[in-house]
Amino acid sequence: METFSSIECFVRSAEVGSFAEAARRLSLTPAAVGKSVAKLEARLGVRLFQRSTRSLTLTEAGQLFLREVGSSFNTIQNAVANLASAGGQPAGTLKVSMGTAFGRLFVVPLLGEFLRRYPAINPDWHFDNRQVDLIGQGFDAAIGGGFELPQGVVARKLTVAHRVLVASEGYLQNHAAITEPQDLAHHQGILIRSPQTGRVRSWQLTNRNREHSPLMLKARMTMSDSEADCAAAAQGLGIGLVSMPIAIPFLESGGLQRVLPDWYVDDGNISIYYAEHKLLPGKTRAFVDFIIEQFAEQGLAQRFSAV
Structure with missing residues (x-):
């Protein structure tokens, strides 16, 4: 498990290019992240990062290691997330971004029913009209329109x-x-x-x-x-x-x-966005399926059409 934690620190630090930012997203201290990566380097016998006071960049060995472990690590992490549930139900913090007015008017009213179905999920909802970095900022999902679709992110259409x-x-x-x-x-x-x-x-x-x-x-x-x-x-x-x-x-x-x-x-379209994984975390799958279901049941796609 110690090695798994060290790999997580390495992957997150490589994604954001900073021990400090990786530490913030992992709820650790920058010193703890740096120490964990150093332990991993000692275990592997190679230097994974070039460190300076202003930047953190992958070495050639670090780039190779990231390519080898990146997708496998995410698969393992998602499997753990699916199993780490209360009584077999999806659980954990659900970080979602959505437009301010749109979210308040049409998504927040669905919150009560969602929590009745999934009481072990803790919503962490962010209201912002700007596009977020879904993967880099650690969001499980986002709802919006007119966004560019970055690599590794998929979209399910909700309405026009x-x-x-x-x-x-x-x-x-x-x-x-x-x-x-x-x-x-x-x-x-x-x-x-x-x-x-x-x-x-x-x-x-x-x-x-x-x-x-x-x-x-x-x-x-x-x-x-x-x-x-x-x-x-x-x-x-x-x-x-x-x-x-x-x-x-x-x-x-x-x-x-x-x-x-x-x-x-x-x-264009209003869609729900989430990271593309073969094994999607249970909390994210539950939210995506619930939102698509509610849009259909409440006829929101028809209400939102100007035609």
Whole structure:
């Protein structure tokens, strides 16, 4: 078991390039991680890392060893995770990332039922609209849309990711009528700034017949969050372009109305992401299957479609 712990310290340190960061993720001290790796090097009779005050890099022997043990170590670790359960049930801390408003509105309400089924799982949920490093930051899963799919990560589609144009009844009554996309050029836009790039993206509108038109809405103001965008639009400040899931409560309450309801922006899919393993930890498999089941049972995919 001591050798297994040393290999874990080595693999995590190689992944993040730092004893200190590996120690944080393993809930150890940097000195303990460094000592454990040193013991492994002594046992193997080779130096695995080149150490300096500013960097930690693999030696040629370290690169070879990582290739040999990396996948096998993850398989063993997942097998241990599957067996380390309470009464045969999935157990352990479940670290998940999801969008702030999306998670609060549609995932947190599922938490009670999830814990009734899996009482030995301890949720550690992080709410952030930016893409996380699923493997590097130690997440078991993430829910979101528009993310690049890194090597070693798989995605299961939950629903389409549509964005819609919305405005308050007061705004629409007091401004020029909007009957086609070209009319948007004369209106004030409340647009979304990407949390990843800080820029406002250029969008293309699509209608139910799959025809396309450029979005000519000029930015009166920008937001980095769809819920804030909706709140501003509800005050009559302009036309917002927001993700459909976040718009739903405002549309259902009458606080906002869809503008050009036959048109929307197709932004790909909302998916659940997790590390690709032949033997997925029981807690992760339980969560992935539960979320997919609940989206189907509650008809969320249909509610989130703008078509």
